[in-house]
Amino acid sequence: MQSEPFQVAFHARWSGLRDPHVRALAWLLDAPDLLDPAAAQWQGKIATLTPASDLDRWLAALDGAPENLHAFLMLRPYERLGRYAEKLLAFYFFRQGMLVAHGVQVQSEKNQTIGEFDYLLQTAGQFEHWEFATKLYLLEGSADGDYFVGPNLADTLGTKMRKILDRQLALGGHPDAQAHLPAPIERACALIKGWLFYHGNDQASPALGVRADHCRGFWCAQADAGQLDAECFVLLPRLSWLAPLQIEIDQTVDKAAMIVALEAHFAQTSTPVLVSLLRAVDGIAQEIRRGFIVPDDWRERAGQRAQRAFIASHSR
Template sequence: MHYLRSPHPPDALFANREQIQADIKWLQRQFPLLSAEQFSLVPHELFSTVSVSAPKPYAGPKRIGFYYQWLLTELIHHHPQLRLEAEEIQVNEAGKTRGAIDFLVENQGQLEHWEVAVKFYLAHHNRWLGPNAKDALDIKVARMIDHQLALSSHPSFCQQFPHWRPTQKRLMVQGRLYRHYGQDSELPDWPPVNVASVSGWWCWPDDLPKDRAFAMLARDQWLSLPNFSELSPIVPDTLRDIDRTCHLLDDTQTPWFVVPNNWPDNAPSLATKK
């Protein structure tokens, strides 16, 4: 099988200052993945006017979820009406970690509990599946609501941190949703999503269209997409025998996921709706 290398060496990921600045602006303008009518969300416009002129270098783990959370921390610190009370609060029960709360944020005098994530999902057979198919949006949402947001009401949290009593619990999930190329099918019906986040295509290697050029995206280019002219085009035939999902950009500035031929053979069971 062909192994396709990332355009950037691993130690360079999330290190480009211009990319960090672009990603902060992406986070400010990108619509939430989930429907605001169905879920309690951090308001989309909350960070729209915040200025982060000179972000510090990112020094965390080279994973997009940690990087996204760091970007959000930068925006909270620069917001005139927000104060970061705490983040990554470990909740312990009987000597074991029950979970961690992402953010406790003071918003105009009210303490709020936020659970956040950046995710990319592909529409397939009435489900939103992750690029490696081990993840699914229905499962992610169920866990964020039933487990993560519930942590700030759990007796162990109340006992450990009696001075913190959040009055609001909110989700902040951003990213991008991808339709199956060539399939005129409806979007998955659960969970309800914001259709403004549907902005890409996915396909198996043999279905990649021949009428456009493609380039590979590095992991630190998944948020704010670079201009296609800045990337090196690939030969589509090199994708034929891939054993991992590849994230591409075409010459119309549209993002694509190309999945291995056996995708999604490891998809998880459907989450139970509440």
């Protein structure tokens, strides 16, 4: 099975990195953004990273001695993927001398939470507020148009971005936020990273506002998982959802074992599973594709979720 172009490029540049957290940080810094900053619906508020010129050397050194990164992450069981990605990026901003504050909660006089600044940054002499999200969505086509829906159906790309643009980026203007700001915010913007997943030959419409070169994968129903073709497979735990996987071959499974693992999983829960398809390269296994395996009734439920999103967006 042919590799996805992004996986090929990522392995070509970063296969020397072995620490999984350093590889995840490399993905955050090197992967294309999810959204097209020129798309009108994002209101000119999409940020993009310009990694340091010595990024390859810096990450290689960090990979050789990752203890400071591990201590900074302070990982706990069941850590949320978004929180994990935020910590990784905060480590980079700190090391680059850009980080003024991270995860600053704003509360009212009655101790009610108003919101939280993901990052307050000093960049090129400018004081900025950045919101950050790392998201994975599956394209669901419906009669009312296409929607990117979260695998657990909790949100859509559109609802997430409306929350960020209309509420979270306005936090700096709230009176209760002023005590947390050492200077007026000169720019408020959102950095969005992630993966988008497609069924069959589906493609995203330009109207959805995503970058043409975004990280992508596939999704299919559990009933179709037996048609997947690869040398070996891994069912990815949540904190391994960022970078293309590179792992020892003896930690992978064959197709038969993958199918058994999926059956056991879906016997207990309807949560979709992210699967990495790998091939052996120089004694290790490298991801060539990735995709969500969803319950056989997922598409029907996703269509209902997209319909609710359509109604909500047209009733504003």
